[in-house]
Amino acid sequence: MTTSLATGPRQANFLELSPDPSFGAREQRARRDAVEAIGLWRLCWTLAWLDIRLRYRGSMLGPFWLTLSTAVMIGSMGVVYAFLFHMSLREYLPFLALSLVLWGYLGTLVGDACATFTAVEGSIRSVRMPFVLHAARVVVRNILVLAHNIVVIVAVYALLHVWPGLRMVLALPGLGLWLLDSFAVCLLLGPLCARFRDIPPIVGSIMQMAFFVSGVIWKPSQLGGHEWLLAFNPFFSILEVVRAPLLGEFPSHLVWISAFAYSLALLGASWLFFLRVRGRVAFWV
Amino acid sequence: MRSLQDAAVEVEHLSVDFPLYHSNARSLKRVVFGTVTGRVAADARQRVVVQALRDVSFALRPGDRLGLIGGNGAGKTTLLRSLAGIYEPQAGNVRIHGSLNALLDPNQGMNIDLTGRENIVLRGLYEGLSRPEIRCLEEDVSAFAELGEFLDLPVRMYSSGMSVRLGFAMATAIRPQVLLMDEWFLAGDAVFMEKARSRLESMVRGADILVLSSHVLEVVQNWCTRVLWLDQGRVRADGPAAEVMEAYLGHPLLPAGALPGKGLEPL
Structure with a gap:
């Protein structure tokens, strides 16, 4: 005899699929996709958490290997670059710790975003699931990694007796922006990389280049009078809008405005792209 | 509330194409350089497409047990995936009322x-x-x-x-109210089938609508009241099980009891 379980409440009581290509219909389908994904937040959370657990299954430290390896990297790079840049550790190390941890999030997220759908092709082809859920899984997974790495920043601040002060709360709007941007990157790069398999390596090399030109390991002030040029680099603006407040600094107006402008452009482009290709992703993976 | 709602499946003029991205056609190079030399239109038309389903229409009401038959590549699995909402149609409509479970x-x-x-x-x-x-x-x-x-x-x-x-x-x-089942679920070994049979049968009996795709004709004969014969993505015949299966086989059916094989009880 089978179980007493009745029908699962999640399953759509009414499913209508039509190829109506009008903008309104596409938008409505994409919005419904997003709403369904929100309804499945417990699944999303569990998937993201299991992704991390799986990576470290059987290891003693578990996800805290992330913390440890970040700490080792920051410690060694901090000593070398503080010497190269003629700065004191007290001045340079908090900056580097924060930069590397934040960039670690951005870089990994963009890399993972490329595999948003190709990594789960099996489940895309066997069950109907909102596509936004796969994006959310990537975002949540990377936020969990970031949370493990924040420990390093706190440790560095405590060791060096640095306290950024109440300006820290100014990072909150920036973090909100990051959250939206993260979804946008997944919904843009996910389908694009499923369709064109050349994109992930291109993205990888762009991110590597961005790491060096976006003031992650060097301080923007080291550019002297040319600091304003950095606002033309979207990676810098988006990094700085969160980093500066956490260092107790106030981001310049140029940084605020450019970060919001770049994010708005990214969000718009990615939503338009996603609602255009959402129905095709299952054929591409 | 759900239990009051009648299950239904409606498919109208459903067509599904599979783009075949050749290892070359799939690459960015093709598209970028195609644009540069103005061959995009030609490229778009040259895109290889497999017409997996063409103009498929049918409607199912509670109590219907539909069997999908047809050779390999006839579009049976694609039709099941479309009903499950995995593949969105390029043309036509798919409407499913009621909870759905797809054993694909x-x-x-x-x-x-x-x-x-x-x-x-x-x-x-x-x-x-x-x-x-x-x-x-x-x-x-x-x-x-x-x-x-x-x-x-x-x-x-x-x-x-x-x-x-x-x-x-x-x-x-x-x-579920609407159960979609691919032939895999009937393809276990004999010992497993023995164990699985009652569980599967009670599930099939509990569903309002069954859509079953199978190569094993005796399963279709025993479980289905209606048969849809797919041939190269098109509906070749649609009607009472025995009628369509006789047309498919080209000879009259044997009585169900006389068939060897899985030993599935008629429902």
Whole structure:
């Protein structure tokens, strides 16, 4: 005899699929996709958490290997670059710790975003699931990694007796922006990389280049009078809008405005792209 | 409220194309350089497309048991995936009223690196079950699949028989109004089929609408009241089971009892 379980409440009581290509219909389908994904937040959370657990299954430290390896990297790079840049550790190390941890999030997220759908092709082809859920899984997974790495920043601040002060709360709007941007990157790069398999390596090399030109390991002030040029680099603006407040600094107006402008452009482009290709992703993976 | 709602499946002029991205056509180079030299239109037209389904229409009401027959590549699995909402149509409409469960893939998107128990929990969360309901699901699945301590080991350590049992138990634990079933679920070995039969039959009986794709004609004959014969993505015939199957086979059917094979009871 089978179980007493009745029908699962999640399953759509009414499913209508039509190829109506009008903008309104596409938008409505994409919005419904997003709403369904929100309804499945417990699944999303569990998937993201299991992704991390799986990576470290059987290891003693578990996800805290992330913390440890970040700490080792920051410690060694901090000593070398503080010497190269003629700065004191007290001045340079908090900056580097924060930069590397934040960039670690951005870089990994963009890399993972490329595999948003190709990594789960099996489940895309066997069950109907909102596509936004796969994006959310990537975002949540990377936020969990970031949370493990924040420990390093706190440790560095405590060791060096640095306290950024109440300006820290100014990072909150920036973090909100990051959250939206993260979804946008997944919904843009996910389908694009499923369709064109050349994109992930291109993205990888762009991110590597961005790491060096976006003031992650060097301080923007080291550019002297040319600091304003950095606002033309979207990676810098988006990094700085969160980093500066956490260092107790106030981001310049140029940084605020450019970060919001770049994010708005990214969000718009990615939503338009996603609602255009959402129905095709299952054929591409 | 759901129980008051009548299940229904409506398919109108459904067409599904599979773009075949040749290793070259798929690359960015083709598109970028195609644009540069102004060959995009030609490229777009030259894109190889497999017409998996063409102008398929039918409607099912509660009580209908539809069998899909046809050779390999006739579009049976694509039709099931379209009904499940996995492939969105390029033309035509698909409407499903009522809860739906699709038994398409033995693994149902199982993650083989996770333990059996974790896979069951994920399945339960996907179905939107509450914590106690998930515990019920766990008990039910582990009782049927007889995995014992293996339930807490990664699925990749399972023998093939164990993972089939787990996949089958999970897929059949939740009873839908509309049940879509691919032939895989009838393809187990004899011992497994013996065990699976009553569970599957009660699930099929509990569903308002069944759509079954199978090569095994006696299964279709025993379980289906109506048969849709697909041929190269088109509906070749649609009607009462015996009639269509005789046309498909080209000779009269033997009485159900005379058939050897799976020994599935008529419903």
